[in-house]
Amino acid sequence: MLDESSSPAPSAAELPAIPPDRRDTLTRILLGLRLDGVEYGRCLVRAPWSLRFPAQRDAHFHFVASGGAWLRLPGSAWVRLEPGDAVLLPRGSAHELASAPDLPATDIAALARVPVSEQVYLVRDGTPDDGDAPADLLFCGSMRFNLDPLHPLMALMPDLMRAGELALRDPGVPALLDAMEREVALDRIGSCGILARLADVLAASIIRAWVECACGDATGWLAAVHCPNIGKVLAAIHGEPERDWSVPALAELMGASRSRFAEAFTKTVGESPARYVAKVKMFQARHWIAQEGMRVAVAASRLGYDSEASFSRAFKRVIGQPPSAVRG
Structure with a gap:
């Protein structure tokens, strides 16, 4: 799926404003989203x-x-992609970058690397500088989400997200692009480290702008996020996955009866509240175990399970494999 950012975009004035209550919901959802640079x-x-x-x-x-x-x-x-363009491939999809279409491709791992710092390296293709052909300069990196790959937000993201027209929603995006261009041009001491931090912020801004731009024709999970009643329930679940979110507690948060809440939630989100809460808990558990090295017993306790065995059964039912299989 490709984000059609190359199509003509509306002006900033034409973009629909997001009501304050929906902005608050989006903010709470996105507060839990973090991107950490792995290498650049x-x-x-x-x-x-x-x-x-x-x-x-x-x-x-x-x-x-x-x-x-x-x-x-x-x-x-x-x-x-023109100079000054930035793209994010949130699911790490395979792709090619080239000076012209349909050239024979070399794997990026085959190029020589010179470490600059713990996370940053210089990459050169080994061709001599003949003085005639100026070099193309790219800043490429890998970033790790704190979200599970099966998280609804991750599943809905397009394979390719371009900063271009998304900047109309977030005025901070052009400023970040300008800052990266200046940092590359100056090539001062420590510039690669600064570029890495700017890239982290820019990638998060691209995602935020994409979520906000999707508000006009959102369906499914994004529609639920934008719904004033269901949205605050989703924000609460994602904000505190450790909490014992019973149907009565969630219905009270929405200000509705249990039956009315369960019906509205299932219709909007596409699955029952209990099933959704279980998935969010297991997504959080997989992140703790796989990315942070948390012991299974500790994850089970934090999520309110009476025993490691009952937690492991619930984990396998949602994730498809036991907790021990995802470690590392």
Whole structure:
């Protein structure tokens, strides 16, 4: 699925305003979203070049500092990226970046790397500087979400998100792009580290702008987030997954009877409140166990399970494998 950011976009004045109560819900949902940079590379390549980026669990991020590039996802058309463009591939989809379409591709791992710091490295393609062909400069990275890959927000994201027209929703995006361009141009001491931090913030801003832009024709989970009544329930569940969210407690939060709440929630979200709460708890548990190394017994206790065995059964029912299989 490709985010159609290349199509003509409305002006900022034409974009629908988000009511304050829905903004609050979005804020609470997004407060739980974090992106941490895993590694970044300042890539210097000379045309003709083509790089293959394999699929990975972490998100891919690219910022085109100079020269421009073409990007293609498997089965999709080539997309032109101009200097100053930034893209995020939230699910780490396989793709190619090239100076021109349809060139033979080299795996990015085959290029020489020179470490700059713990997270940042320089990448060169090994071609000599002949003085005639200026090098294309890219800043590429991998980012890790704190959300489970099966989280509804992750599942709804397009494979490719471009900063371009999303900037109309978030005025901070152009400022971040400008700051990255200046940092690349100056090439001062520590610039790669600063670029890495700017990339983290820019990627989060792209996602926030995408969520807000989707408010006009949202369906399914996004529609539920934007619903004043169901949205605050979802925000509460995601904000405190450890809490014992019973149907009566959630109905009280919405200000409705149990039957009316259960019917409205199931109709809007597409599954029962109990099932949804169980999924959110197990998504949180998988993150704790796989990413933070938490012991299964500790995760079970934090989520309110009486025994590790009952927790493991619930985990396998939702995730499809036992907790021990996801560690590391």
